[in-house]
Amino acid sequence: xxxxxxxxxxxxxxxxxxxxxxxxxxxxxxSRLRDDxxxxxxxxxxxRSLRAKVDSATRIAALxxxxxxxxxxxxxxxxxxxxxxxxxDCPALFNRDGGPYQDGAGRDFDDNAKxxxxxxxxxxxxxxADSPLDWRPDVLHCNDWQTGPAPALVRYAAxxxxxxxxxxxxxxxxxxxxxxxxxxxxxxxxxFGIEGVEYYGxxxxxxxxxxxxxxxxxxxxxxxxxxxxxxxxxxLEGVLAKRRESxxxxxxxxxxxxxxxxxxxxxxxxxxANTLDAKLHNKASLQRELGLDMRPDRPLLGVVSRLxxxxxxxxxxxxxxxxxxxxxxxxLLGTGERALERALLAAAQAHPGAIAAIVGxxxxxxxxxxxxxxxxxxxxxxxxxxxxxxxxxxxxxxxxARATGGLIDSIVDATPEALDDGSATGFLFGDPTAxxxxxxxxxxxxxxxxxxxxxxxxxxxxxxxxxxxxRSREYIALYRSLLADGPAS
Numbered sequence: 001x002x003x004x005x006x007x008x009x010x011x012x013x014x015x016x017x018x019x020x021x022x023x024x025x026x027x028x029x030x031s032r033l034r035d036d037x038x039x040x041x042x043x044x045x046x047x048r049s050l051r052a053k054v055d056s057a058t059r060i061a062a063l064x065x066x067x068x069x070x071x072x073x074x075x076x077x078x079x080x081x082x083x084x085x086x087x088x089d090c091p092a093l094f095n096r097d098g099g100p101y102q103d104g105a106g107r108d109f110d111d112n113a114k115x116x117x118x119x120x121x122x123x124x125x126x127x128x129a130d131s132p133l134d135w136r137p138d139v140l141h142c143n144d145w146q147t148g149p150a151p152a153l154v155r156y157a158a159x160x161x162x163x164x165x166x167x168x169x170x171x172x173x174x175x176x177x178x179x180x181x182x183x184x185x186x187x188x189x190x191x192f193g194i195e196g197v198e199y200y201g202x203x204x205x206x207x208x209x210x211x212x213x214x215x216x217x218x219x220x221x222x223x224x225x226x227x228x229x230x231x232x233x234x235x236l237e238g239v240l241a242k243r244r245e246s247x248x249x250x251x252x253x254x255x256x257x258x259x260x261x262x263x264x265x266x267x268x269x270x271x272x273a274n275t276l277d278a279k280l281h282n283k284a285s286l287q288r289e290l291g292l293d294m295r296p297d298r299p300l301l302g303v304v305s306r307l308x309x310x311x312x313x314x315x316x317x318x319x320x321x322x323x324x325x326x327x328x329x330x331x332l333l334g335t336g337e338r339a340l341e342r343a344l345l346a347a348a349q350a351h352p353g354a355i356a357a358i359v360g361x362x363x364x365x366x367x368x369x370x371x372x373x374x375x376x377x378x379x380x381x382x383x384x385x386x387x388x389x390x391x392x393x394x395x396x397x398x399x400x401a402r403a404t405g406g407l408i409d410s411i412v413d414a415t416p417e418a419l420d421d422g423s424a425t426g427f428l429f430g431d432p433t434a435x436x437x438x439x440x441x442x443x444x445x446x447x448x449x450x451x452x453x454x455x456x457x458x459x460x461x462x463x464x465x466x467x468x469x470x471r472s473r474e475y476i477a478l479y480r481s482l483l484a485d486g487p488a489s
Contacts, residue, residue, distance in 0.1 A: 004038055004139060005135070005139070006033065006041070006138065006141055008029075008041065009119065010022065011045065011116065011143070011147070013030070014026065014028070015079075015080060019099060020169075021384075024387060025219070030081070035472075036472050038472075042079065042083060042086065044119070045093070045115070045118070046094055054087070057075040059076075060075065060133065061132040062132070063125075072118070075088075088118060093114065093115045116205065120147050120150040120185070121153060123140060124151075124154050127154050127162035127164070137162045138162060139163050141164075144167070144168065145175030149209070150164070151208070152196065164209075164212070165482065166209035166215070169384060171218075172382075173206075174199075174204050174205070175205030176202050180192045196208065204236075210240065211239060213246075215248070215478065215481075216246055217248050218250075219251065220406030220408075221249035222404070223405040226405060228241040250474045250478070252386075254391060254394065254468070256394070259367075259395075264371065267368065292329050293329070300329045301400075302370065302372070303331070304332075305332075307359075311379075312379030313334070313344070314343075315432070318434035319441070320347035322438060323354070330357075333361070375399070376389070376399045377401075378400070379432070384406060386405065386406045389410055390466040393425050393461030393464050396461065400440050402430070403430055413427060414426065419453060419456075419457075422460060423460060
């Protein structure tokens with residue numbers, strides 16, 4: 001029995017296209033929704049890199065040229081998960097080298113406003129009576145600024161039309177462009193105003209969605225509260241506070257089949273909560289692979305992250321010398337701002353055998369760090385949801401993290417009370433400073449010297465319900481609440 005029909009509009013979806021958490025969420029959530037009897041279909045651009053990964057795609061509709069836009073074709077394909085996908089094949093906008101947003105040199109494409117206006121206009125078209133397809137969604141679920149104009153377009157369309165949900169994965173990225181772009185977006189002139197897409201004389205794609213969607217969600221309950229005030233509201237706190245009755249925070253989940261130490265193909269030794277001693281084999285293997293001293297007694301700290309101030313990478317660089325002198329070890333994998341890359345590479349050069357820094361991304365090594373590290377560092381200045389703290393707990397690697405956003409919602413701090421009742425799963429700290437991070441680390445290192453207590457924290461973390469099963473049910477409940485007055489017709 002089909003519970004609800006959902007069109008999931010996204011600029012990226014794993015395993016086809018992924019630059020961060022949004023891609024992971026899009027791939028995992030839609031797969032789980034399909035398993036739970038939701039007729040969910042993804043709509044996204046047919047990037048050149050994506051087309052190379054699709055075995056076959058069939059044409060299902062022509063998209064005639066719109067004012068200022070070339071014609072396009074809508075293709076049908078299936079994700080490896082089996083979820084149907086509709087791909088917007090518009091070579092003039094999407095058939096180019098680089099990633100979804102930037103060229104090969106890391107520069108934003110100068111026509112990103114037009115490229116993602118095309119995504120938004122197509123998603124909105126498929127959610128209204130003008131759709132060229134027989135299949136119509138009950139709910140159009142939009143994700144991040146790249147799809148922000150779609151709820152506004154649906155709002156201004158004639159009935160029948162789908163209900164709309166706008167999900168914020170990271171409010172720091174808002175899709176703000178110069179000038180009044182309402183004609184390009186296909187919106188009426190009155191949409192360019194304080195109650196619409198206008199943002200200090202410019203056009204905000206995300207604000208368009210926040211103002212007009214039937215409901216707004218974000219990726220953790222704490223982040224939903226944080227973004228209603230400065231500084232984490234990023235200039236949109238007034239809009240979000242105004243919409244508080246329609247704003248909900250649903251914590252992300254993880255793919256427990258992919259992130260499972262009991263069957264992870266990249267590990268030296270597989271293990272679960274009952275065989276945690278095997279984790280030591282992964283630690284030794286990681287030390288060997290990264291050129292760290294083969295010291296099983298030394299705490300090994302892991303980091304897998306974008307190297308940016310948001311992620312607190314500068315705080316890790318600031319305490320690198322203290323980590324080596326403790327003595328402890330650090331295994332870091334990530335890419336990001338050049339200055340932070342250089343600082344962390346310099347720390348590794350200054351402390352051979354104690355610090356290893358790998359600039360880049362390697363899915364295999366990410367899994368091996370999660371399994372081989374004793375604890376995991378996430379000193380984020382803000383973190384809408386976060387996934388690595390969940391991976392870490394799943395792998396028996398307690399996180400040391402800043403108390404913000406989804407980190408608060410998914411980590412039980414090792415307070416004396418939590419240690420006593422067995423609920424502790426990690427270590428939280430407040431101030432976004434190197435000293436506060438170091439204080440939390442030393443608190444964790446003190447507990448690490450107590451094997452029985454440390455084992456209890458590991459086991460408690462491994463038992464946390466971070467899979468998408470529960471999250472899927474929350475989204476289904478939200479979709480159905482949008483249809484409480486009757487399904488879209």
